[in-house]
Amino acid sequence: MSNVITRSIPNTLTCGNLISGCIATMFAFCADAKMALLWIIIGAAFDFFDGMSARILGVSSPIGKELDSLADDVTFGVAPATIVFSQLSVMEYPSVLAPVADYVPFFAFVMAAFSALRLAKFNLDTRQTTSFIGLPTPANALFWGSLLVSQSNFMESSPLMVFAILAMVCVSSWLMVSEIPMFALKFKQWGWKGNELRYSFIVFSVAMMVWLGLLESFWVIIACYFIISVFDDLMLKSKKK
Secondary structure, three states, X not given: OHHHHHHHHHHHHHHHHHHHHHHHHHHHHOOOHHHHHHHHHHHHHHHHHHHHHHHHHOOOOHHHHHHHHXXXXXXXXXXXXXXXXXXXXXXXXOHHHHHHOOOHHHHHHHHHHHHHHHHHHHHHOHHHXXXXXXXXXXXXXXXXXXXXXXXXXXXXXXXXXHHHHHHHHHHHHHHXXXXXXXXXXXXXXXXXXXXXXXXXXXXXXXXXHHXXXXXXXXXXXXXXXXXXXXXXXXXXXXXXX
16 A cells, blocks of 8 residues: 555656646636746646655656656646737737737747657657756746746837747747757755856855745746856867867
8 A cells, every 4th residue: 555655656746736737827828927937836846846756766657757748848838838828918019910919929839839849859868867958848937937927017018029029939949949958956966066056056046036036036047047058068068179
């Protein structure tokens, strides 16, 4: 009996992630970006602990892996895409887009499709055991949720901002499936040596959360995460030459 319960813990946590993503999507459709982002964060917590529990308990399984990808696409793909959809639905459109204004918001769901593609590639890519190649879906979701929670008034300041959002959807979708190396907060050991970048980034993230607020800070943190990852990769390549 205890073995059955133990084997069920990771999948139960993964289902918590999936349910959180469904709730986040519901709030996003109701144009409540703040609550949607909060449930994305809750889903991210479930996502973190389901993998950790599977490793600690030694009960990882192919079913758990497939379930995890499904949950991640809902929480980190469909939910943030729906936040963008709701934002585009209430914005003023430039005259050139007026004839198709009712259809433009649906373009946001391209991001959900690329999130699924990113997750499928991650499952098959053996290079991503200690770092990432391409922007992780949770990072993308937190970026969009936080950006539209904290900057929605700015996004609605001009009809031209519609083009900016559509361009950013294209860029973030590409980043998820790109070959750009990005560091991961995965620790092989807890010492400072070898983890300087990870610990420094954690300290920076906490400082941003204190300064800007929890929900409002993630878009800045993720933007800096991308910039630091690119710079770190360039530094590593220059050392190898």
